[in-house]
Amino acid sequence: MNPRPASGQFSSGDDGIAKGDVLLKVDNVSLAFGGVKAITDISFDIRKGEIRAIIGPNGAGKTSMLNVINGFYTPQYGTITFRGHERRAMKPHHAVRQGIARTFQNVALFKGMTTLENIMAGRSVHMGRNIFWQMLWHGPALAEEIEHREKVEEIIDFLEIEHIRRTPVGKLPYGLQKRVELGRALAMEPSLLLLDEPMAGMNLEEKEDMSRFIIDVNQQRGTTIALIEHDMGVVMDLSDRVVVLDYGKKIADGTPDEVKSDRAVIDAYLGVAH
Amino acid sequence: MAQAATALDTFPKYLLLNAGRFGSRAAMRHKDYGIWQSWTWQEQLDEIRALAIGLQELGLQAGDKIAVVGANRPRLYWAFTAAQSLGAVPVPIYGDAVAEEMAYVLDHAGVRFAVVQDQEQVDKLQSFREQIPALTDIVYDEPRGLRDYAPDGLHAFADVQAAGRAAIARQPGRACQWKAGVEAGSGDDVSIMLYTSGTTGRSKGVMIKAAAAVQAAVDTAAFDGLSEKDSVLAYLPLAWVGDHYLNYAQGYVSGFCMNCPESQQTVQQDMREIGPTFYFAPPRVFEGLLTTVTIRMEDAGRIKKWIFRHFTEIARRYGEAILEKRPVPLSGRLSYALGEVLLYGPLKNVLGMSNIRVAYTAGEAIGADLFSFFRSLGINLKQLYGQTEAFLYVTVQKDGQVRADAVGPAAPNVDIRIAESGEVLFRSPGMFSGYFKEEEKTAETMTPDGYVKTGDAGFFDADGQLRIIDRAKDVGRLSDGSLFAPKYIENMLKFFPNIKEAVAFGDGRDHCAAFLNIDLTAVGNWAERHNIAYASYQELAGHPRVYEIIAANVDETNRRLAAEPMMAGAQIKRFIILHKELDADDGELTRTQKVRRSFVAERYSDLIEALYDGSTERFVSTEVTFEDGRKGRISATVKVADARVHPGKVERAREAAE
Numbered sequence: 011m012n013p014r015p016a017s018g019q020f021s022s023g024d025d026g027i028a029k030g031d032v033l034l035k036v037d038n039v040s041l042a043f044g045g046v047k048a049i050t051d052i053s054f055d056i057r058k059g060e061i062r063a064i065i066g067p068n069g070a071g072k073t074s075m076l077n078v079i080n081g082f083y084t085p086q087y088g089t090i091t092f093r094g095h096e097r098r099a100m101k102p103h104h105a106v107r108q109g110i111a112r113t114f115q116n117v118a119l120f121k122g123m124t125t126l127e128n129i130m131a132g133r134s135v136h137m138g139r140n141i142f143w144q145m146l147w148h149g150p151a152l153a154e155e156i157e158h159r160e161k162v163e164e165i166i167d168f169l170e171i172e173h174i175r176r177t178p179v180g181k182l183p184y185g186l187q188k189r190v191e192l193g194r195a196l197a198m199e200p201s202l203l204l205l206d207e208p209m210a211g212m213n214l215e216e217k218e219d220m221s222r223f224i225i226d227v228n229q230q231r232g233t234t235i236a237l238i239e240h241d242m243g244v245v246m247d248l249s250d251r252v253v254v255l256d257y258g259k260k261i262a263d264g265t266p267d268e269v270k271s272d273r274a275v276i277d278a279y280l281g282v283a284h
Numbered sequence: 285m286a287q288a289a290t291a292l293d294t295f296p297k298y299l300l301l302n303a304g305r306f307g308s309r310a311a312m313r314h315k316d317y318g319i320w321q322s323w324t325w326q327e328q329l330d331e332i333r334a335l336a337i338g339l340q341e342l343g344l345q346a347g348d349k350i351a352v353v354g355a356n357r358p359r360l361y362w363a364f365t366a367a368q369s370l371g372a373v374p375v376p377i378y379g380d381a382v383a384e385e386m387a388y389v390l391d392h393a394g395v396r397f398a399v400v401q402d403q404e405q406v407d408k409l410q411s412f413r414e415q416i417p418a419l420t421d422i423v424y425d426e427p428r429g430l431r432d433y434a435p436d437g438l439h440a441f442a443d444v445q446a447a448g449r450a451a452i453a454r455q456p457g458r459a460c461q462w463k464a465g466v467e468a469g470s471g472d473d474v475s476i477m478l479y480t481s482g483t484t485g486r487s488k489g490v491m492i493k494a495a496a497a498v499q500a501a502v503d504t505a506a507f508d509g510l511s512e513k514d515s516v517l518a519y520l521p522l523a524w525v526g527d528h529y530l531n532y533a534q535g536y537v538s539g540f541c542m543n544c545p546e547s548q549q550t551v552q553q554d555m556r557e558i559g560p561t562f563y564f565a566p567p568r569v570f571e572g573l574l575t576t577v578t579i580r581m582e583d584a585g586r587i588k589k590w591i592f593r594h595f596t597e598i599a600r601r602y603g604e605a606i607l608e609k610r611p612v613p614l615s616g617r618l619s620y621a622l623g624e625v626l627l628y629g630p631l632k633n634v635l636g637m638s639n640i641r642v643a644y645t646a647g648e649a650i651g652a653d654l655f656s657f658f659r660s661l662g663i664n665l666k667q668l669y670g671q672t673e674a675f676l677y678v679t680v681q682k683d684g685q686v687r688a689d690a691v692g693p694a695a696p697n698v699d700i701r702i703a704e705s706g707e708v709l710f711r712s713p714g715m716f717s718g719y720f721k722e723e724e725k726t727a728e729t730m731t732p733d734g735y736v737k738t739g740d741a742g743f744f745d746a747d748g749q750l751r752i753i754d755r756a757k758d759v760g761r762l763s764d765g766s767l768f769a770p771k772y773i774e775n776m777l778k779f780f781p782n783i784k785e786a787v788a789f790g791d792g793r794d795h796c797a798a799f800l801n802i803d804l805t806a807v808g809n810w811a812e813r814h815n816i817a818y819a820s821y822q823e824l825a826g827h828p829r830v831y832e833i834i835a836a837n838v839d840e841t842n843r844r845l846a847a848e849p850m851m852a853g854a855q856i857k858r859f860i861i862l863h864k865e866l867d868a869d870d871g872e873l874t875r876t877q878k879v880r881r882s883f884v885a886e887r888y889s890d891l892i893e894a895l896y897d898g899s900t901e902r903f904v905s906t907e908v909t910f911e912d913g914r915k916g917r918i919s920a921t922v923k924v925a926d927a928r929v930h931p932g933k934v935e936r937a938r939e940a941a942e
Contacts, residue, residue, distance in 0.1 A: 172547050
């Protein structure tokens with residue numbers, strides 16, 4: 011009778027890649043806007059099942075890197091290999107179909123829509139019925155809607171946002187909006203989740219909550235996560251490996267401990283006497 | 285009532301009865317994944333049986349103590365009945381208690397098993413496991429986050445039930461054996477052990493015997509005519525006698541449906557969806573509701589504002605009379621009927637109170653205006669007075685004989701006596717059988733002829749309703765001999781929407797003085813309207829204009845005190861708005877949000893000194909505990925303000941004592 015499913019039933023996209031193998035590989039990527047070099051010759055990889063942090067001082071090219079990964083920018087040089095397939099130019103919605111979802115540095119939700127509707131919007135990539143069936147509503151489209159709603163309710167339960175299910179997100183405090191945005195990204199059931207400063211502007215308690223959700227997503231659902239974050243405490247605690255950028259170049263790559271003691275990283279963050 | 289005729293003396297026996305007589309009626313609902321999931325009495329019986337036999341497989345035996353920790357969840361309620369069906373004793377514990385408090389209770393009760401809600405509770409229990417040697421097994425409801433925990437002594441609720449079902453399938457007769465065990469259960473067994481909230485020192489384990497618990501519930505269910513057609517929203521703390529009595533005990537004897545909210549934050553929405561017929565809330569909740577309604581009306585358009593003002597006035601004039609079926613002029617009835625369509629009906633619907641037949645409030649005094657507001661909407665809100673030792677009810681108001689300043693005559697089959705000291709004594713069917721492992725304290729609490737001392741001072745008024753003044757030991761005297769009843773004064777202060785909490789001092793002093801907490805919702809809203817910027821509670825509390833509005837409230841309080849001969853001597857001369865909110869995490873309030881007066885007095889002794897030595901401000905630095913258990917400090921320079929004292933007819937101690 012009890013309909014509660016075993017936890018973690020809502021899954022990450024199955025991509026047939028074993029845990030620990032390379033999921034996404036960036037090779038010698040360079041990106042320039044006119045004469046401004048945002049990213050210069052960067053290579054690194056993201057392995058299945060890990061939490062990978064991208065850090066660096068302001069203007070280091072972190073968000074540009076994320077935009078390259080999810081196809082928003084096309085790099086002038088270099089290749090990106092996702093799930094073993096090399097690609098150069100693509101559109102963001104292709105990235106979504108391939109299993110890459112993201113959240114934004116400045117919350118990018120539909121402000122007038124409720125939490126539920128926002129997260130349902132994240133399911134649209136999985137909705138198969140065409141406009142004819144959608145208009146007919148009863149029948150297959152309704153069945154599909156119910157199936158998606160169940161997934162969304164699991165996410166709402168997972169993120170503990172039951173109380174704001176029917177609240178327009180524009181009315182919510184910032185910390186909760188961030189959580190809803192994470193919910194929408196999860197609704198896509200991505201195999202790679204990109205988080206752009208998930209803790210920006212949050213207080214300590216909200217940061218702790220968000221950290222717990224990120225760890226739970228990673229452990230229970232096996233979702234691979236790449237995140238940009240400025241709070242070093244959070245980065246060092248959460249991530250398995252860290253890549254450090256400065257002025258568009260990669261200056262370090264390794265475990266949090268390795269990165270922490272790297273001379274170049276310390277110089278980049280604290281400045282160095284010239 | 286039909287129920288009263290069936291002489292059953294334990295709750296598991298009622299479970300069997302209800303599965304027979306109301307088999308297909310809903311016994312339990314829980315909103316999960318956005319949908320109300322429900323279980324009929326028959327299904328509830330299956331769930332409980334599977335759990336009980338599963339626990340038996342783990343080694344639970346009659347007489348074992350089993351802790352239940354968490355929010356209102358069907359599975360936790362089933363754990364109560366499952367334990368009782370095996371002769372084990374459930375011990376519910378406040379889910380938000382800090383680890384040390386919890387460790388003390390668990391160790392004192394000697395619990396062997398614990399059924400908990402989630403990872404948070406598992407973590408808490410495991411953090412002090414060596415302090416509770418008796419604890420062998422923990423069963424958790426929600427598996428989230430517990431995947432990588434060491435499995436020894438840790439079981440998923442579903443697994444325990446599965447083990448129980450497997451045992452039933454494997455051994456024919458196992459289910460019958462369990463049923464026979466239930467039928468053989470004795471009303472003399474302890475049904476539940478409820479730990480008191482600890483207003484005065486350490487919590488004590490109040491033991492209630494099954495027959496007493498059932499009898500008390502049968503009496504009050506008959507008093508309010510509760511039946512299987514009623515429903516309640518089970519949102520009160522699981523470990524509190526009120527929840528166990530009103531929802532669990534009354535639910536079992538009358539067969540009504542308990543609805544568990546989705547989460548603590550959704551209670552208001554869930555209530556609206558369920559529309560319970562029986563409702564209990566402490567005055568604080570009603571106050572919060574009224575504040576929300578008032579604030580939202582301030583933001584409404586002009587027409588809506590007019591409708592609200594006009595029809596609340598109509599309701600104030602005729603509402604209570606109509607509710608109590610007293611004569612009302614036809615024009616009044618017509619206006620009220622129109623108001624029902626335009627205001628009262630929609631408002632009750634939003635509050636989830638459309639279907640309420642009986643509602644109670646208790647625990648603290650309730651303001652007359654507040655009380656009348658809800659009654660005038662047509663909600664049959666009444667007061668009761670009770671305590672854990674009585675298994676709740678001591679007095680209860682009858683329909684139509686309801687007042688804000690009294691708590692009603694004795695509940696059915698309860699005897700009440702006022703001691704010479706003014707203390708209220710009672711003897712009741714649901715009366716406790718003693719404090720667990722504390723015979724001395726039990727003896728102290730009982731009179732030789734079997735009455736229980738409530739510790740509250742009170743008297744019966746001309747109507748035959750009991751009026752509670754204060755805790756008996758808190759009632760004191762000023763140095764000039766006038767009566768000083770701190771709680772009475774504090775309650776008067778707290779009836780102002782701007783004042784959330786008050787602590788009065790004065791016993792043995794020259795005059796009365798008070799600490800105040802402002803209500804952040806009400807005062808914050810006021811500040812917004814008056815363009816007063818503030819960053820924190822502390823800043824707003826210290827604002828000179830906030831002091832002004834609070835001083836006006838204190839002045840009004842003094843005026844009202846002056847009008848009462850017994851209390852006129854103890855008007856507030858000086859007050860302080862505290863720099864932080866009193867908090868249960870800092871030990872200043874109990875878990876049921878009552879002020880721990882002596883603790884507060886000790887903690888802020890500097891400020892008390894400032895109240896009496898004439899200083900105008902004082903620097904304080906206070907340690908605070910955050911929700912995650914870490915500590916920090918808040919420091920501030922707190923202003924001491926003077927209040928005007930009104931002339932009144934002051935009677936001296938001699939009269940007051942009578």
